[in-house]
Amino acid sequence: MKGPFQTFVAGTRLLSLAILATLHAAAQTSPTTDQSAAPVIFAPGVISSPADDTAPTFTPDGQTIYFARSNGAAVAVMESQRKKDGGWTPPKIAPFSGRWHDLEAVLSPDGKFMIFASNRPDNGGDKALDGAWGGKNYPGHGGNLWRVERQGQAWGAPVRLAATVNSSNSVFSPSIVRDGSLYLMKASPETGHFQIYRSQLVNGAYQPAERLPFSKEDSNNVDPTVAPDESFMVFASSRPPTADKDLDLFIVFRQNGQWGEPVHLGPVVNSPSQEIEPRLGPDGHRLYFSSNRIVPVTLPASTADTERALQRMVEWDNGRMNLWSVDLAPWLKKAVGSQQSAVNSP
DSSP states (O other), X not given: OOOHHHHHXXXXXHHXXXXXXXXXXHHHTSSTTOGGGOOEEOSBTTTBOSSEEEEEEEXXXXXEEEEEEEOSSOEEEEEEEBOTTSOBOOOEEOTTOSSSOEEEEEEOTTSSEEEEEEOOOXXXXXXXXXXXXXXXXXXXXXXXXXXEEEETTEEOOOEEOOTTTOXXXXXXXXXXXXXXXXXXXXXXXXXXXXEEEEEOEETTXXXXXXXXXXXXXXXXXXXXEEOTTSSEEEEEEOOTTOTTSSOEEEEEEEETTEEOOOEEOHHHHSOSSOEEEEEEOTTSSEEEEEXXXXXXXXXXXXXXXXXXXXXXXXXXXXXXXXXXXXXXXXXXXXXXXXXXXXXXXX
16 A cells, blocks of 8 residues: 555656646647747848858847857857847857857856857967867867856956866857756767756856757757756757758747657747757747748739848848847746646646
């Protein structure tokens, strides 16, 4: 006969499974075909530019943005401030960046420090870090994670994170949660595919990074952005139904310390192009991501339509990576409602 404690544990496990099942079902029926949930371009011609612009991160007050800008040869972390009229100042290279390939910067939830990926050498030398993934070597294109502290209105000197995090030469795409723990992507030792890992922060020290259970070797799983309370994550993956194109965006929820099954964000958020580098905004529900989608022009077009398309092409709409945003509130509200139903069910 089961005692009270065993009965409680069994009931809790069943409830957790029910919650996870309803969250998964809710995401499956999320409003992915609702055009009101369609992404919009972010700061066209200023932040979204003719270059590749990726991985935005905001200060907690939303007044400063950092992001990566690249043309394939040069990569730097950029900084821009919000203007009084709601626009953004012309981006400039962040003070700690510009010499090496620095990318994927992310601010801590309290804004006190930043972690970013870089190919800068860890020994103070002049040779960029090599990388290796997918069975290939990438000379000079490796990545390790570095931390830089906010010091008043300035930034300190970047410091490389410990080997428990930087366990290889191909570690990228950090995401920092409220307790300081770190999510990241790195090439797995089994296949060389990129997978998502988590490193717990304990007494100021990062523990060995552990791979998440849904991050499986049959696909690349990359670019995690995690809610500060770790209730959900959005990431990019080549898993179905991504089909033949490279990467789509997925959402996955976490309950009672368990991650559920990832769900595709649908054909409105995802496009026939590629979606990568998702990041949550300061409000916790607006998602920013990079896509090389272009604005379609319906034919036959008017001269004015073509002129607008050509102007967009000059400013940003040229098939390179630009920043887009979409509100995740419909998905999150649906999931919370289903969770409450599961808790209240007999």
